[in-house]
Amino acid sequence: MLSFTKFKVISIYLILISTIFFASLNTKNINIIDKNINLGLDLQGGSYILLEIDTKPLVNQKLQSKVIPIKKLLNESEINFKDFVISSDNISIVIEKKQQNKLKNIFFKQQNNTVNNFIPEYNKFELDLKFIQNKAFIQFSNFGLVSLNNAALKQSIEIIRRRIDDVGTKEPTILQRGDKRILVELPGIDNPERVKELLGKTAQLTFRLVSKDDDFGSEKLILSETNEELTVNKRVVISGDNLVDAQPQFDNQSNQPIVRFTLDRLGAQKFGKITTENVGRRLAIVLDNFVISAPQIREPITGGSGTISGGFSFQESTDLALLLRSGALPAPINIVEERTVGPDLGKDSIDAGVFSLMVGFVLVIIFMFIKYRIFGLVSNISLIANLFMMVGILTILEATLTLPGIAGIILTVGMAVDSNVLIYERIKEELKTEKSIIHAFDTGYNKAKITVIDANVTTLIAAVILFIFGSGPVKGFAVTLGIGIVTTLFSAYFIARHLTSIIVLNDKNGKYFKL
Amino acid sequence: MNNKINFSKFFKTANIFSVLAVVISVLFLFFKGLNYGVDFKGGTLLEIRIDNNNIQIQDIRSSLNIPELGDVNVKEFGVEGDFLIKFEKNANENKEFIAELKKIISKKIGSAVNFRRVESVGPKVSSELLKQGLTAIGLALGAMLFYIWIRFEWQFSLGAIVALIHDVIITLGIFSVLSFEVNLSIVAAVLTIVGYSMNDTVVIFDRIRENLLKYSKIKTNEIADISVNETLSRTIITSLTTLLALFSIFILGGEILKGFSFAMILGVVIGTYSSIFVASPVLNYFKVTQKTLLKDDDI
Numbered sequence: 098m099l100s101f102t103k104f105k106v107i108s109i110y111l112i113l114i115s116t117i118f119f120a121s122l123n124t125k126n127i128n129i130i131d132k133n134i135n136l137g138l139d140l141q142g143g144s145y146i147l148l149e150i151d152t153k154p155l156v157n158q159k160l161q162s163k164v165i166p167i168k169k170l171l172n173e174s175e176i177n178f179k180d181f182v183i184s185s186d187n188i189s190i191v192i193e194k195k196q197q198n199k200l201k202n203i204f205f206k207q208q209n210n211t212v213n214n215f216i217p218e219y220n221k222f223e224l225d226l227k228f229i230q231n232k233a234f235i236q237f238s239n240f241g242l243v244s245l246n247n248a249a250l251k252q253s254i255e256i257i258r259r260r261i262d263d264v265g266t267k268e269p270t271i272l273q274r275g276d277k278r279i280l281v282e283l284p285g286i287d288n289p290e291r292v293k294e295l296l297g298k299t300a301q302l303t304f305r306l307v308s309k310d311d312d313f314g315s316e317k318l319i320l321s322e323t324n325e326e327l328t329v330n331k332r333v334v335i336s337g338d339n340l341v342d343a344q345p346q347f348d349n350q351s352n353q354p355i356v357r358f359t360l361d362r363l364g365a366q367k368f369g370k371i372t373t374e375n376v377g378r379r380l381a382i383v384l385d386n387f388v389i390s391a392p393q394i395r396e397p398i399t400g401g402s403g404t405i406s407g408g409f410s411f412q413e414s415t416d417l418a419l420l421l422r423s424g425a426l427p428a429p430i431n432i433v434e435e436r437t438v439g440p441d442l443g444k445d446s447i448d449a450g451v452f453s454l455m456v457g458f459v460l461v462i463i464f465m466f467i468k469y470r471i472f473g474l475v476s477n478i479s480l481i482a483n484l485f486m487m488v489g490i491l492t493i494l495e496a497t498l499t500l501p502g503i504a505g506i507i508l509t510v511g512m513a514v515d516s517n518v519l520i521y522e523r524i525k526e527e528l529k530t531e532k533s534i535i536h537a538f539d540t541g542y543n544k545a546k547i548t549v550i551d552a553n554v555t556t557l558i559a560a561v562i563l564f565i566f567g568s569g570p571v572k573g574f575a576v577t578l579g580i581g582i583v584t585t586l587f588s589a590y591f592i593a594r595h596l597t598s599i600i601v602l603n604d605k606n607g608k609y610f611k612l
Numbered sequence: 613m614n615n616k617i618n619f620s621k622f623f624k625t626a627n628i629f630s631v632l633a634v635v636i637s638v639l640f641l642f643f644k645g646l647n648y649g650v651d652f653k654g655g656t657l658l659e660i661r662i663d664n665n666n667i668q669i670q671d672i673r674s675s676l677n678i679p680e681l682g683d684v685n686v687k688e689f690g691v692e693g694d695f696l697i698k699f700e701k702n703a704n705e706n707k708e709f710i711a712e713l714k715k716i717i718s719k720k721i722g723s724a725v726n727f728r729r730v731e732s733v734g735p736k737v738s739s740e741l742l743k744q745g746l747t748a749i750g751l752a753l754g755a756m757l758f759y760i761w762i763r764f765e766w767q768f769s770l771g772a773i774v775a776l777i778h779d780v781i782i783t784l785g786i787f788s789v790l791s792f793e794v795n796l797s798i799v800a801a802v803l804t805i806v807g808y809s810m811n812d813t814v815v816i817f818d819r820i821r822e823n824l825l826k827y828s829k830i831k832t833n834e835i836a837d838i839s840v841n842e843t844l845s846r847t848i849i850t851s852l853t854t855l856l857a858l859f860s861i862f863i864l865g866g867e868i869l870k871g872f873s874f875a876m877i878l879g880v881v882i883g884t885y886s887s888i889f890v891a892s893p894v895l896n897y898f899k900v901t902q903k904t905l906l907k908d909d910d911i
Contacts (some may be wrong), residue, residue: 139868147737290711297707432707433734442659442667442728449866457860461853468849503799504861504869508804508876511857515850519815522846548818551763552811558755559807562850563800566748568741571800578804 098597099539109591111481116489123492134491137499139570140447143284148296149277150253150431152246155428156237157185160246163224164188166212167235174203187236197228216244246276246605249427254279259423260295269473278433289437291416299385300420302337304368306330307379307391311349318381320388322408327388329381334371336425339364343421348406354414355406357423365401373397379593382407384417436569450503457507458484465514469521471600476517479593483513486584497579499573509581514591515552520545538601542594549589557582619840619888620833623896626889630778635801637785644788650731652745654738656699656710659689659729660717667721669695675720681713690867694728702732745799749780752806760810764817765904771894772813775886779809783878797872805879808854812847812887819843820895821905828902836892851884 101109122132138145160183167188171178176199180191192200204226207215214223225239227234237245254271257279261269270282283292308315308328315330340599342359360368372380372394381391382405389407438446462480465473487506491498524541531537557579564575650657669686672695675685682700689696697717701709706724710730718725733741753776761769779804787794819839829836840847862873 110820149736158874291711293707294711408798431734432732434737435710435730435732437727437730439726441661441726441729446866446868447807449864450869451859453864453866456864457857460856460860462855464853494708498867500866501800501872504865504872507857507861507865508854511854512808512850514853515811515846518846518849518853522849526842551814551818554759555756555814556804557812559752559803559810562748562752562755563803566744566751568744568796571796573806574797574800 099535099542099594100479100504101595102596105591106595109595111590112587113486116486116493118489119492120488123488132492132495134488135495135497136443136447137497137502137570137573138282138284138436138442138443139438139500140450140498141284142438142443143282144289144292145290145434145436145569146281146283146293146432146608147274147434148257148279148281149254149433150246150249150279150426150428150430152242152249152277152428153185154247155245156242157183157420158226160186160188160237163212163235170203170212171200174199176200182577187234190233191231192233192236194231197233201226214241216240218244243276248485249279250279252427256426257281257296260419261292263419263423264292264295266292270441279430287440287441288439289435293432293435295310295416295420297430297432298420299426300337300423301385301425302340302421303383304336305332305381306334306371306375306381307381318383318386318388320391327381327391329383329388329391334380335364335367337421338425339367340421340424344420345411345418346404348404351406353406354409354411355404356409356414356418356421357404360401360403362401367399368401368403368537369399369450373399389417446500447503447601450500451460453508454503454510458510461514463512465517465535472517472521474596475557475593475596475600476514476521478587478596479517480510480513482592483581483584483588484510486588487580490580490584491577492535494576494580496576498577499570501570502573502577505574505577505581509585510579512556513581513585513588516549516585517593519549519552520589520593538597542590546590549586553582553586616837616841617844617894618837620837620896623833623889625826626885627829627893630886630890633782633785634778637781637788640785640788641781644791646788646794647791650698650702650733650738651795652738652742654700654702654733654735654773656696656702656713656732657730658699658713658727659718659810660695660697661726661728662695662721662723663726664721664723665693667693667723670778672697672717676717678716681716683712690784702734702871726781739804741796745796748799749802750785752803753777753780756806756810758812760817763814764821765900767898767900767904768817770898772810772817774894775813775883775891776806776809776885778890779805780880782882783875786878787875792874793871795871797869798875801872801875801879804876805883808880809886811900812850812883813891815846816840816843816887816892820892824900824902824905830870832896832900833893836895840888840892847884847888851880854880 119132119451122130123134164181164183168181176192176196178190178192180189182189204213204224205222212224216223219240221240222238223244225236225238250273254273258271261271261281261283266283266286267286270280272280274280278316281296283289286292308330310328315328317326318329320327339360340358341361344357346355346357347353348355351426376394376396379391379393382389389405402412405417462477465476467473469476484506487509520542523545524538527537527541528534531540560575560582562577564572564579644699668894669688673684676686676697685698687696688694699713710732714727753773756776757773759771783802783805787798816839819842820836821838823835856882858873858877858880862877865873
């Protein structure tokens with residue numbers, strides 16, 4: 098165990114030197130390769146936001162949109178029906194029993210089905226149909242729900258990305274988490290409240306006419322500015338989908354912040370037609386079920402662009418323009434988890450973490466030197482090498498260092514000496530019975546090997562499980578703990594052993610062997 | 613080591629003590645429960661720093677005594693002027709909850725407030741995190757059991773697992789008794805304790821196995837004694853260096869790592885104790901002898 102081939106020695110120190118090189122990349126002056134340890138949000142400050150989409154309203158909305166096609170289908174197929182009822186998740190229709198089979202056949206037709214989409218991905222239909230006596234129930238199939246959900250999630254991620262890019266935060270992370278959630282990480286952000294407000298808004302914009310009287314096709318909405326209640330027609334003239342651009346501006350006359358929007362060709366046509374036909378009536382501009390403003394149509398607007406005013410502050414008009422540009426979320430979004438660390442706490446954490454790391458390190462080094470003298474020195478050199486290698490590997494992997502991650506490094510420092518202690522204690526025992534010092538070292542290293550590996554594998558198991566199940570900062574702890582075990586084994590069995598062999602082989606008188 | 617300590621003499625007393633400690637811990641966990649942080653209970657946590665030294669904790673408490681905010685818990689946190697405020701409510705129900713909280717606090721306190729940390733966890737996520745944490749600990753125990761079972765015989769595996777469960781239960785029991793907060797980092801600490809305690813146990817087990825093969829005439833308890841003694845200086849030195857590192861985190865690493873390092877310190881002490889006084893006697897109870905080892909081929 099004490100003999101090293103030249104090749105082995107060279108490899109060992111090449112590995113060590115290259116990790117030291119990578120570790121050095123983290124200092125400010127050295128920028129040969131663009132690799133760095135990333136600081137976690139808990140160290141550099143920033144926000145971690147977990148969003149969850151709520152597809153329930155979407156299901157209802159999609160079901161609503163099926164009403165006209167279904168009625169059309171029933172009429173075309175000459176199926177008699179009555180009591181057409183829409184609830185939150187299904188449609189029920191009363192149909193005579195003898196006509197039920199007919200409906201079934203046309204409902205599950207693969208080609209040219211105007212009602213029930215076939216999803217080739219799953220080889221299934223979007224809607225389910227079942228009969229209970231004389232009632233037919235139509236609802237989304239599980240596959241229909243999944244595909245609805247996936248499409249909504251994908252679209253939401255896209256829209257959230259646009260909104261965040263528009264705000265201009267540096268290096269945001271936007272990821273899908275599971276099948277309903279979106280993870281947003283915003284490093285170094287000062288005011289998460291504004292971003293959160295932008296993320297949470299559905300931003301469903303519609304232009305609708307204000308009705309004169311309560312009728313079946315209208316609903317009561319609140320005008321945000323004055324809290325006045327308006328009766329607004331449910332029929333949408335144009336929606337945010339028709340928008341191609343929106344910019345904040347100042348109104349020429351009142352000098353108030355407003356939002357100027359531009360419509361696409363189809364939107365411009367519709368808008369022109371409606372405004373021509375309804376001069377004198379009020380047009381409500383509705384955002385997420387609140388009326389922003391309801392100006393009177395003074396003259397036809399045919400140019401395909403217009404303005405929205407609503408007593409905004411400049412910030413509000415900027416945000417509204419941003420929301421309109423990025424588009425509406427397909428479903429409402431909720432914040433289910435949020436963690437924000439201010440930059441000064443992050444800096445305090447780094448300072449405290451690094452300081453305690455240094456103190457712990459020095460204490461362990463002093464202890465080992467007192468206990469084992471020259472071999473303590475060997476162990477300490479390998480401990481320093483270990484620390485460099487950990488930092489080096491973290492850099493190569495571009496891993497994220499968190500506060501618990503720093504704790505993991507400190508803990509590794511404490512536990513790393515274990516391997517050397519195990520070996521030295523074993524050698525001590527061997528020296529009691531063994532006359533040849535070289536032989537004692539040899540068997541000591543050999544016999545301790547199995548124990549050292551066993552002991553480290555157990556900690557590695559804990560680290561791996563923690564990595565799989567942990568989130569955020571805790572994951573950082575698993576990373577440093579796991580890497581620490583690998584570097585510890587390397588430094589004990591290669592570096593420390595090589596240094597020990599140099600001492601043992603050059604010291605035939607046994608001057609140093611007072612372990 | 614020349615100083616031979618007759619550990620096996622204390623095995624019985626230690627085991628009674630351990631059983632008592634585990635029973636008391638379980639009773640506490642059952643009746644008092646753990647003081648879950650926002651990670652596992654849901655709610656909102658704010659860490660604030662106020663430069664104005666005249667503001668006392670009572671001022672913050674009374675200023676937040678508003679029915680709409682629900683249950684509020686304020687405590688001092690580290691240096692003077694730093695406070696930790698916990699609310700049972702979270703941003704899930706009301707998107708502007710945190711923005712409103714910040715406004716209320718800034719207005720009521722009247723001087724500059726630095727919001728250093730905000731954590732808000734909804735009820736669904738918190739229950740998922742708790743489930744994940746428990747699964748992780750369960751899996752870690754299972755994986756350890758499996759590893760030892762492959763490397764040793766099943767009796768060893770059981771001995772190690774008994775010791776591990778002993779460590780985890782007592783550590784959590786102490787957290788329950790002291791009402792210390794249990795959050796995600798405590799789960800990390802518990803998992804590391806599992807790894808550490810296992811590490812300690814494996815070192816002793818390795819030696820017991822070696823000695824069982826070396827001496828055929830000596831009783832298992834005595835073999836355990838010899839093995840524990842032979843590895844004792846290593847056990848002590850490693851515990852000491854690990855504790856040196858942990859105490860430096862505990863004292864100097866800042867408030868956030870306090871609970872984590874405290875759990876680890878407890879775990880290292882209990883884990884060291886259990887590998888000597890819990891894991892080794894179990895081998896004797898299962899009547900592990902040289903024959904047990906020789907029956908298996910996979911040595």
